[in-house]
Amino acid sequence: MTAQIDQILRKHPEARRDSLIPILQEVQDAQGYLSREAVVKVGEFLSLPASKVYGVATFYNQFRFQPVGRYHIQLCRGTACHVKGSADVLDAVCRLLNITPGQTARDGLFSLEVVACIGACGLAPVININGEFFAGVTRDSVAEIVDSYRRKADPDGQDH
Amino acid sequence: MITIEVNGKRVEAEKGEMLLAALRRAGIHVPTLCNLSNLMPSGACRLCVVEVEGQRNLVPSCAFPVAEGMKVQTHSRRAVRARKTIIELLLADHPDDCLYCVRNRNCQLQSLAEELGVRERRYSGARHDYKVDTSSPSIVRDPAKCILCGRCVRMCEEVQGVSAIDFVGRGSSTRVGTAFEQGLNVSSCINCGQCIMVCPTGALREQSYIKEVLDAINDPERIAVVQHAPAVSVTLAEELGLRGGTDICGQMTAALRALGFQRVFDTAFTADLTIMEEGSELAHRVATGGVLPMFTSCSPGWIKFVETFYPECLPNLSTCKSPQQMMGAIIKSYFAQREGVDPSKIFVASIMPCTAKKFEAGRPEHGHDGLSDVDAVLTTRELARMIRMRGIDIQSLVPQGADTPFGERSTAGKLFGASGGVMEAAIRTAHFLLTGREMTNLKVQEVRGLDGVKEARVRIGDLELGVAVVSGLGNARRLLEEIRAGRSDLHFIEVMTCPGGCVGGGGQPIGADLEAVAGRMKALYLIDRDEPVRVSHRNEQVQRLYREFLGKPLSDKAHHLLHTHYVKREVIA
Numbered sequence: 001m002t003a004q005i006d007q008i009l010r011k012h013p014e015a016r017r018d019s020l021i022p023i024l025q026e027v028q029d030a031q032g033y034l035s036r037e038a039v040v041k042v043g044e045f046l047s048l049p050a051s052k053v054y055g056v057a058t059f060y061n062q063f064r065f066q067p068v069g070r071y072h073i074q075l076c077r078g079t080a081c082h083v084k085g086s087a088d089v090l091d092a093v094c095r096l097l098n099i100t101p102g103q104t105a106r107d108g109l110f111s112l113e114v115v116a117c118i119g120a121c122g123l124a125p126v127i128n129i130n131g132e133f134f135a136g137v138t139r140d141s142v143a144e145i146v147d148s149y150r151r152k153a154d155p156d157g158q159d160h
Numbered sequence: 161m162i163t164i165e166v167n168g169k170r171v172e173a174e175k176g177e178m179l180l181a182a183l184r185r186a187g188i189h190v191p192t193l194c195n196l197s198n199l200m201p202s203g204a205c206r207l208c209v210v211e212v213e214g215q216r217n218l219v220p221s222c223a224f225p226v227a228e229g230m231k232v233q234t235h236s237r238r239a240v241r242a243r244k245t246i247i248e249l250l251l252a253d254h255p256d257d258c259l260y261c262v263r264n265r266n267c268q269l270q271s272l273a274e275e276l277g278v279r280e281r282r283y284s285g286a287r288h289d290y291k292v293d294t295s296s297p298s299i300v301r302d303p304a305k306c307i308l309c310g311r312c313v314r315m316c317e318e319v320q321g322v323s324a325i326d327f328v329g330r331g332s333s334t335r336v337g338t339a340f341e342q343g344l345n346v347s348s349c350i351n352c353g354q355c356i357m358v359c360p361t362g363a364l365r366e367q368s369y370i371k372e373v374l375d376a377i378n379d380p381e382r383i384a385v386v387q388h389a390p391a392v393s394v395t396l397a398e399e400l401g402l403r404g405g406t407d408i409c410g411q412m413t414a415a416l417r418a419l420g421f422q423r424v425f426d427t428a429f430t431a432d433l434t435i436m437e438e439g440s441e442l443a444h445r446v447a448t449g450g451v452l453p454m455f456t457s458c459s460p461g462w463i464k465f466v467e468t469f470y471p472e473c474l475p476n477l478s479t480c481k482s483p484q485q486m487m488g489a490i491i492k493s494y495f496a497q498r499e500g501v502d503p504s505k506i507f508v509a510s511i512m513p514c515t516a517k518k519f520e521a522g523r524p525e526h527g528h529d530g531l532s533d534v535d536a537v538l539t540t541r542e543l544a545r546m547i548r549m550r551g552i553d554i555q556s557l558v559p560q561g562a563d564t565p566f567g568e569r570s571t572a573g574k575l576f577g578a579s580g581g582v583m584e585a586a587i588r589t590a591h592f593l594l595t596g597r598e599m600t601n602l603k604v605q606e607v608r609g610l611d612g613v614k615e616a617r618v619r620i621g622d623l624e625l626g627v628a629v630v631s632g633l634g635n636a637r638r639l640l641e642e643i644r645a646g647r648s649d650l651h652f653i654e655v656m657t658c659p660g661g662c663v664g665g666g667g668q669p670i671g672a673d674l675e676a677v678a679g680r681m682k683a684l685y686l687i688d689r690d691e692p693v694r695v696s697h698r699n700e701q702v703q704r705l706y707r708e709f710l711g712k713p714l715s716d717k718a719h720h721l722l723h724t725h726y727v728k729r730e731v732i733a
């Protein structure tokens with residue numbers, strides 16, 4: 001982890017404060033999220049306090065501060081999906097998993113990300129789990145989808 | 161000088177200054193929220209908007225430079241309405257909490273709503289369910305009352321150089337928080353409380369220990385004693401609504417007795433003791449080639465700052481405890497012995513100008529045999545609250561003196577309350593210790609005043625010392641960077657966390673401007689001018705303490721009770 005961050009920073013010898021976002025993006029691409037260590041290290045590198053790096057990063061929806069779960073749910077909040085009720089779906093997912101967008105459930109099984117427009121407006125409202133698309137989801141269907149992944153992770157249902 | 165026209169009248173302005181500055185000088189009141197004097201305007205709140213002829217939109221006067229011939233309307237219908245709307249929007253998601261709020265009647269949001277005639281709730285926004293952060297021993301943050309003016313963030317970053325907090329998130333979920341939104345106690349916050357001093361609302365307040373103190377006073381099993389810091393007696397009057405810059409030490413002492421404390425001690429006594437120890441430590445370091453420059457150690461925010469950001473400088477810090485902690489230590493040893501009481505029965509409260517002292521009192525290094533040196537710390541504001549709660553009319557009280565054996569003080573000890581005071585006191589005593597003579601003129605003008613950085617070369621006998629006095633940790637950071645870069649002409653550096661020193665501390669009356677802080681300072685210098693005992697080494701009770709108990713400065717016993725050590729801090733910074 002540390003070495004990977006160092007490696008990314010080495011690629012930016014001339015970096016100034018306006019390189020913050022691109023560097024954070026690279027770190028997230030490499031590690032899947034921004035760890036505390038990453039935030040502190042990038043901050044030190046650019047002479048920025050950790051609170052500032054964190055503050056700037058939280059301004060953008062794209063950054064997450066927890067590693068993604070085994071199943072990463074992307075929920076589209078584009079216009080078409082919104083019109084077809086994605087807010088309701090989002091509320092349902094948050095309740096089901098007891099997390100908010102950007103977070104990862106305690107057991108590490110699911111994480112949730114809200115994306116602007118996936119470009120699948122014909123399927124609205126749409127979610128994407130580890131690359132697999134689900135069209136026309138509703139409050140009820142999303143619960144079933146989540147359940148099917150739970151079963152996948154734990155076929156014998158011993159934990160239930 | 162240029163001339164502008166405001167509300168039909170001619171007003172002089174300085175070229176290049178912001179309109180707000182010219183308005184203020186002309187006595188025209190335009191409300192502000194995000195603006196902080198001495199810092200660059202951020203133009204964020206737009207409360208200061210005015211109409212300028214030729215400008216289509218209202219302009220924020222705090223961030224709009226003056227120009228020759230400019231015509232301004234500060235209170236046109238449009239401007240006043242815009243301001244009112246801003247306040248109404250701020251109130252839309254604000255808790256209706258005034259009755260229970262620590263800032264009730266001293267809240268800018270409240271007074272702006274009143275001033276602009278807000279009488280009904282026109283907007284109502286979704287409330288966030290933010291949690292109150294009570295994790296810090298010094299500061300409580302209640303984000304629900306935050307109006308996102310950004311003053312705390314800028315104070316913490318631009319004045320204190322700490323940056324423990326910043327804006328987090330965006331849009332309607334923007335809030336102020338630490339990195340990873342952890343509790344302040346595990347952040348890089350150094351507990352100075354300067355954020356409280358600039359917060360217009362009750363979103364930031366001190367962690368209060370009034371209850372603990374009242375419990376101790378009312379517990380027949382315990383002996384409640386109190387000490388008060390040098391800067392408190394010259395600011396308490398302000399907090400009680402009396403004239404600023406007046407010293408009411410005698411009446412405050414009487415009030416503390418009326419509140420039920422069994423002994424009232426003056427922390428300036430242990431300030432004198434600190435000078436004996438710290439002066440000897442400096443002389444020792446100079447003579448033996450020890451680590452220099454030596455930094456003062458009485459300001460606990462500064463200590464945590466070094467521990468967090470400059471751990472390589474820990475050996476530069478004097479090992480002396482602060483006067484507050486020295487007082488606690490000798491109360492629970494010498495005083496307990498003298499009175500024949502069990503130290504565990506003694507409850508030591510202190511009245512401090514400072515929120516970081518609350519943190520300091522809880523440091524595990526500061527205690528002996530499982531007992532803390534100091535049990536609870538109240539700020540000047542909390543003392544005023546207790547005085548009001550008990551219905552004490554301080555003006556009607558007959559002044560009283562502090563108790564023996566820790567009631568006597570020199571004026572040098574009293575000077576600890578102002579930036580430069582520790583230095584001045586130390587120079588006076590160092591001169592005597594090294595040459596055997598008193599200085600002919602005790603006043604050290606170069607280290608007085610409100611400047612954030614003051615430097616001097618001081619001659620003591622054959623020795624020439626380079627000294628610096630710094631207040632505000634942003635200034636300290638700059639000096640430390642110079643030292644890191646190789647600067648080596650300094651021997652002794654006084655650092656106070658808060659701008660101006662303890663008179664401007666984070667526990668002091670809120671809403672004071674620079675002039676008020678200067679007035680508090682002046683009150684301390686008047687005491688120094690007018691009293692006979694002006695050097696710490698002439699404090700007879702301190703000398704007696706050495707004779708009867710401690711031996712001499714830096715003795716084993718002194719080390720055990722009066723000195724401490726520091727730790728490198730691992731926080732997300």
Ligand code: SF4
Nearest residue numbers: 257258261267361362
């Ligand atoms: S912060 Fe001000 S307006 Fe808000 S509850 Fe407290 S006193 Fe009232």
Ligand code: SF4
Nearest residue numbers: 316349350352353355
């Ligand atoms: S107490 Fe001081 S260091 Fe802590 S957040 Fe407030 S201003 Fe910053």
Ligand code: SF4
Nearest residue numbers: 306307309310312359
């Ligand atoms: S906590 Fe106070 S000073 Fe800080 S942004 Fe909120 S209202 Fe302003």
Ligand code: FES
Nearest residue numbers: 192203205206222
């Ligand atoms: S005070 Fe001018 S914009 Fe806030």
